[in-house]
Amino acid sequence: MTILVLGGVPVKDLKKISFAGSYSKDLSVIFKSFITGHYSPFLEELLLKMLPFENDKRLSIYETIDWLKKYSNVSSPLKKPVGNLNKEEKPMALMQSSIAPKTFLSKFKVHIDEEWGNFINAVCDRNEITSLEVRTAMLRINRRNFVLTDEDAFIDNAKLIGWATTISQPSMQALTLQILSEFLMPAKKALDIGTGSGYITACMAEIMGPKGIVYSVDHFPEILQYAGNAIKKNNQYLLDYIRFVEADGREGLAKYAPYDVIHLGGAVEEMPKDIINQLVEGGLIFAPIGGDKQRIFIWEKEKGGNLKMEGMIEVQYGPLMSIEDHLARIKAIG
16 A cells, blocks of 8 residues: 655554544545555645645645545546646646646745654654644744754754744644644634744744735744744745734734734733734634643634633743843843
């Protein structure tokens, strides 16, 4: 049996791969039938590069899966020249043809090295990350570009990046993205409070695609610049749908509200009402809550504005701070 290869690395246990959202059952069947047949090289190209197929528009991960579902029954389109194909056949032919990467698709091609592929697939396997969208995003966005040394990229621990700020461990990032992934649909708006390294911001944008936008907030312009430079190294296209905002995010970002997803990258003692008010109905907030002892909580805003709250795993995040407290911490660390 042919197995899926992500980033040049085989994913050995197909049971650990699934699709988020309402597509899950039908798409898992389609997906597994593809990778056990002669279309597996095509799927690797499609899912890793997330290539567009018309009008120079890139597909988001969710759009790609939707596209795969829609066009999966097109049979052997390359038996005819691409120019003679009908509208239903042409997208599949373009994705399978050798001309695609040489033309408008090259903008979104990224380098995924085997070492990173091995590492992140192992992290996802250990933590039972079932979302293909999350695995694909993390493969495309290499942690090497967001840390200070190559060694830091391959250690499953939080690492300092400067300014008394850390990048979370890969396993925590994967778990975070899996929780968020069902809500990061195309044409949505997300808020990332506490930009840090920019890794979560980048993954959110990768999953949402060009129809969405991520607002990433931090009160240090140097941190925002660090994040932007990290993303630019291998995923510059994401900067078209990320907006970095210099502001105190402890009360959210009312100027661009409401948001479909709000992610807090630092701990708060309790969830600010201003942030809750910036969430749309049907949206999700992810936040570490507590002081010395912390736990991840998620809030879903139901129709009518009712909130459904759920406590999850215990964690240890740095706090969301005022700029004054943050400067004092930097001075204390030296």
